[in-house]
Amino acid sequence: MSNFIFSDHDTTTLAKTFGTPLYVISQDKIEQSINEITSALTAENIDHSINYAGKAFLNTAMCRIVKNAGINLDVVSEGELITALTSAFPPSRITFHGSNKTDREITLAINSSVGTITIDSLEEIPRVDRIAGELGKVQNVHLRLSPGVEAHTHEYITTGTLDSKFGIPLSQAIRGAIMCKEAANLSLTGIHCHIGSSITTMEPFAVAMEIMLDMFMQFRGMGIDLSELNLGGGFGVIYLPGDTRFDLRAYAKTLRQSIDKFFEKYPDEKVPKIIVEPGRFIISEAGITLYTIGTIKEIPEVKTYISVDGSLADNPRPALYQAEYHAIIANKFGEEPTRTVTVAGRACESDTLIRNISLPDPQRGDILAVMCTGAYNYSMASNYNRLPRPAVVLLKGDKAELMVRRETVEQVIQNDLTPSWLE
Numbered sequence: 479m480s481n482f483i484f485s486d487h488d489t490t491t492l493a494k495t496f497g498t499p500l501y502v503i504s505q506d507k508i509e510q511s512i513n514e515i516t517s518a519l520t521a522e523n524i525d526h527s528i529n530y531a532g533k534a535f536l537n538t539a540m541c542r543i544v545k546n547a548g549i550n551l552d553v554v555s556e557g558e559l560i561t562a563l564t565s566a567f568p569p570s571r572i573t574f575h576g577s578n579k580t581d582r583e584i585t586l587a588i589n590s591s592v593g594t595i596t597i598d599s600l601e602e603i604p605r606v607d608r609i610a611g612e613l614g615k616v617q618n619v620h621l622r623l624s625p626g627v628e629a630h631t632h633e634y635i636t637t638g639t640l641d642s643k644f645g646i647p648l649s650q651a652i653r654g655a656i657m658c659k660e661a662a663n664l665s666l667t668g669i670h671c672h673i674g675s676s677i678t679t680m681e682p683f684a685v686a687m688e689i690m691l692d693m694f695m696q697f698r699g700m701g702i703d704l705s706e707l708n709l710g711g712g713f714g715v716i717y718l719p720g721d722t723r724f725d726l727r728a729y730a731k732t733l734r735q736s737i738d739k740f741f742e743k744y745p746d747e748k749v750p751k752i753i754v755e756p757g758r759f760i761i762s763e764a765g766i767t768l769y770t771i772g773t774i775k776e777i778p779e780v781k782t783y784i785s786v787d788g789s790l791a792d793n794p795r796p797a798l799y800q801a802e803y804h805a806i807i808a809n810k811f812g813e814e815p816t817r818t819v820t821v822a823g824r825a826c827e828s829d830t831l832i833r834n835i836s837l838p839d840p841q842r843g844d845i846l847a848v849m850c851t852g853a854y855n856y857s858m859a860s861n862y863n864r865l866p867r868p869a870v871v872l873l874k875g876d877k878a879e880l881m882v883r884r885e886t887v888e889q890v891i892q893n894d895l896t897p898s899w900l901e
């Protein structure tokens with residue numbers, strides 16, 4: 479019998495030291511993913527920068543990791559922005575996104591001198607312009623366009639008018655560009671699109687590139703001095719054994735080919751800097767969740783449930799998206815599976831984390847390690863059933879320290895108030 483080692487750490491020791499449920503994040507793996515993206519784009523000689531999409535996983539320590547890795551940060555709310563500013567993340571390297579930004583958020587972003595605000599609708603243009611004017615600043619902005627390419631894991635569709643709350647439809651893009659050009663306090667430096675998440679094929683990116691490069695040159699033709707093209711994120715990861723990892727080399731080649739083909743027609747024009755904005759690819763495989771197995775319920779001729787001390791409150795993705803996960807028993811690593819079970823969360827409803835997984839003789843007290851939980855688990859966690867959120871431990875080399883303390887029940891109830899008539 480051996481124990482499952484993750485990023486050079488014995489996961490059973492981590493469970494013992496920090497308790498369960500526990501999110502475990504490997505800084506080495508984060509840095510490796512970032513390096514892979516950089517190397518692939520550099521190998522194709524693509525002038526680029528990387529924005530980490532903070533929505534996938536963000537806290538002050540993560541901001542420091544991103545800062546030290548030399549990449550930029552994309553935030554989508556006051557909460558994410560203040561998290562970044564609190565960690566001394568350089569504001570000029572922050573991009574502020576959001577489909578319904580409040581005036582207060584726009585004011586905070588401009589006041590803090592964020593590098594770019596990505597404008598999501600025509601309605602937002604005069605608001606950002608007005609607030610920048612009131613603050614006496616000229617704000618760099620990108621326009622988020624909705625190129626009519628929608629990509630899912632294994633397919634993509636193009637539609638004339640994409641029904642999406644995100645971005646400006648292509649039919650309104652020129653109007654948006656004119657509005658920005660006429661706005662005294664805005665400098666339109668680029669355009670943006672994000673075509674979907676967990677994409678594994680290259681064709682949707684090639685189609686999006688063609689459309690976006692065309693828009694880019696149309697904007698330049700209007701005398702707007704654009705220099706950046708943000709293609710969003712969406713790179714797929716390995717959730718299950720047998721999944722294909724996003725092929726970064728093929729991606730970089732696709733971008734290179736699109737650029738070369740397009741700029742044949744414009745030999746004297748400067749090629750835009752390409753910005754990529756992945757969240758999941760950078761953090762997902764760098765994270766696992768450790769649970770302790772509790773009740774085991776065998777329903778004869780139906781199935782066996784093994785319950786863990788976590789739930790859809792710490793990983794809502796199976797319930798929300800029918801997401802599938804792989805798990806191993808950390809203290810029985812390498813042992814032959816003996817039974818097929820369903821892993822149930824402890825929340826009071828059909829809270830299935832993993833359906834039909836074969837495990838080696840699961841027993842109460844065993845530690846279950848669920849793989850690839852770095853993205854959109856911690857960041858989407860809730861207090862359903864008044865469950866406190868798990869701690870997050872960060873691994874770096876042989877070091878392991880908390881990056882987020884375990885929430886307490888006291889913290890869960892601390893904002894509760896008793897209206898006077900109930901006292």
Ligand code: LLP
Nearest residue numbers: 531672675676711712713755756757758854
């Ligand atoms: N940029 C923009 C503008 C986005 O909206 C997103 C994700 C990203 C970048 C990063 O995408 P990624 O590389 O992580 O796929 N909660 C869902 C995912 C929602 C993604 C929303 N936008 C999930 O758990 O699968």
